[in-house]
Amino acid sequence: ATGNDWRAIEAGKPAAMPGDRYLQWRAKLTSDSSARTPVLRGVRLAIEAEVVRPEAGRMQVDVYDNPRIVHSSYPFTWESDTPRVRYLRDKHQLLDAIGGGDELAQQTALRDWVSRRWDKGWSGGKYNYVPPWDALELLEMAPKHLSLGMCTHYSCTYVQTAAAVGFDRRQAFIVQDNRNIELRFES
Numbered sequence: 001a002t003g004n005d006w007r008a009i010e011a012g013k014p015a016a017m018p019g020d021r022y023l024q025w026r027a028k029l030t031s032d033s034s035a036r037t038p039v040l041r042g043v044r045l046a047i048e049a050e051v052v053r054p055e056a057g058r059m060q061v062d063v064y065d066n067p068r069i070v071h072s073s074y075p076f077t078w079e080s081d082t083p084r085v086r087y088l089r090d091k092h093q094l095l096d097a098i099g100g101g102d103e104l105a106q107q108t109a110l111r112d113w114v115s116r117r118w119d120k121g122w123s124g125g126k127y128n129y130v131p132p133w134d135a136l137e138l139l140e141m142a143p144k145h146l147s148l149g150m151c152t153h154y155s156c157t158y159v160q161t162a163a164a165v166g167f168d169r170r171q172a173f174i175v176q177d178n179r180n181i182e183l184r185f186e187s
Helices: 083-091 094-098 103-115 135-144 151-164
Strands: 170-175 181-186
Touching: 083 094, 083 135, 083 151, 094 103, 094 151, 103 151, 135 151
Parallel strands: none
Antiparallel strands: 170 181
């Protein structure tokens, strides 16, 4: 459903919702006597959905929002083209990995290249070792299954390899509540 457009459905009848992305339901319990409290004994939802994914290797912008830039009070220095950054770029042939094309195509290629470094992700570590957030170490260990791979390893490897080929990227962690952390990339 979108917004507050609640739609009544009949019990046991299908309800088509083309184009909707989320489903919420509510039950309105009523009684004609103050001596009887209505009780909901169960709810059963059977959902059939078709997920349409974009073509592999392609990205498109559905919504573009350009909010006002809020500058952090924390200073940030971009990593320069140091010998270590050049070593990362040359050792892993990152310029070949991003290929030609425009910047979006190159970043998409780099994203895909990074995601293919771990073929087993979190369950692929021979030694149950969680390495530091360092692309050189991560890219050395991942293909050999010597360490575990988690989302922050993918993201920091992307950010560091992006910097090595000239894209300014950084990781920013935003705490949503006490249980969830959202990882965002900012340019």
